[in-house]
Amino acid sequence: MAASCLLVALSARALAEAGSTLTLPQLRALVVLDGCGPVKLAELAATLGVNPSTALRMVERLETGGLVDRKVNRDNRREVVLRLTEPGGEVVRTVLDHRHREIAALVEVADDPAVGPPRRPGTS
Template structure:
């Protein structure tokens, strides 16, 4: 029986699923220190607000892919916890702007920095000769998913590129 050519799509999907398990575990551990402050879903909300620099309830709900009432309940809890501020528009009082408070921003930065450190520890254990190919593959995957490149997001949000982080990244 001739050797069957490996199904690279299936192999890639399997490898990405394995990688996602690693990243989910890193994410869960990074949230452990703030689990009494926010849930995973609430943290995702904080990250979206961090990335947008503020937004409306409708836009937040769309970004989270939830209905407006679900987003409203989430925002209520985050406002009550002092992590999000809410203010009405100057010209249209029905328009409500949502933004992270300093405390909310600190939660995002603290959790993200912890993730960055743990991921860096894992990357340092990878063979150096495979890192460039891994970066290219992950970038291609992110591009296919239409996800902005991390360096671009960091530069926009915090004015620094990947490498020497002082603030944490999304």
């Protein structure tokens, strides 16, 4: 649980230091679009574990910011296909690069016996 909280904190800090006003759920949506390519709104909602209406509101905000492109599926006009725009991809790369650097720095410190976590009595 502590590691999960740490990763969330690192993501929030990476967003802030990148100058982004995105929320963590919005970043997560961008990361899904970055990793999965174009997806339907219903697929995005299922992947994020939210209702389609919640995903739609999130996508509308991301689209307004120029981070997501939303098009009607030509094969089925009831479906909406979502794509990450170049600025959206840049946000994902910037934030994830920042987070990866911070994680690497934490691992480096943890591997340093002089600085790493305290050992329990009776362990080596």
